[in-house]
């Protein structure tokens with residue numbers, strides 16, 4: 012709802028690696044419980060946007076506020092305490108630990124007042140029956156769910172999801188789409204980086220399009236696909 016104070020706000024965020032400008036004046040806001048898609052060609056700065064919001068990298072300039080407070084200088088572990096967490100393009104789980112241990116360890120890094128129920132997280136990610144299995148023995152889909160479960164175990168208010176759909180079959184994609192929608196319905200805001208636009212369209216109609224680190228478009232997915240600058244960026248990229 013537009014009357015809600017935004018949970019997350021980026022204002023004029025810039026990031027360069029050496030001489031390469033990777034984010035150029037990126038500004039957008041996300042409301043509590045809102046799902047926003049972040050799309051763009053390979054190398055357009057989607058993962059870097061997530062890395063800057065989650066504190067993996069610090070923005071060179073610009074402002075990021077979360078829950079009304081400036082967070083662009085807050086280190087990653089403290090951002091998790093405040094309620095920002097993320098998944099990884101390549102899932103980062105501890106392969107030699109069980110599914111349950113993976114979720115338990117992650118819970119220690121989370122929001123102190125969140126009181127997360129580990130069993131509830133395991134049921135959310137549909138791995139309750141596999142809780143005693145080693146993470147390294149899981150399928151790709153289950154690895155992605157476990158990575159998501161580790162983020163959920165921190166009790167996030169904002170979850171940044173990086174290309175979770177890549178490599179999954181239609182049934183698996185359907186399951187993840189349903190789960191992400193349930194999380195948003197509970198009030199968790201989601202920024203979803205995704206190449207699979209059908210999958211993204213099931214989650215939200217609001218997308219931000221990046222091209223070479225610049226915001227090319229913000230609006231509905233249907234309107235994005237008709238925007239000449241967006242079309243040119245995808246064909247060029």
Ligand SMILES: Nc1ncnc2c1ncn2[C@@H]1O[C@H](COP(=O)(O)OP(=O)(O)O)[C@@H](O)[C@H]1O
Nearest residue numbers: 028031033051052053054055056057058059060
């Ligand atoms: N740690 C880094 N050091 C140097 N260049 C990087 C680093 N991370 C990303 N980049 C560069 O930044 C650009 C954007 O990368 P990324 O955000 O991963 O794109 P996307 O996720 O949209 O594919 C790419 O040109 C990439 O090579």
Ligand SMILES: [Mg+2]
Nearest residue numbers: 057058059100
């Ligand atoms: Mg990426």
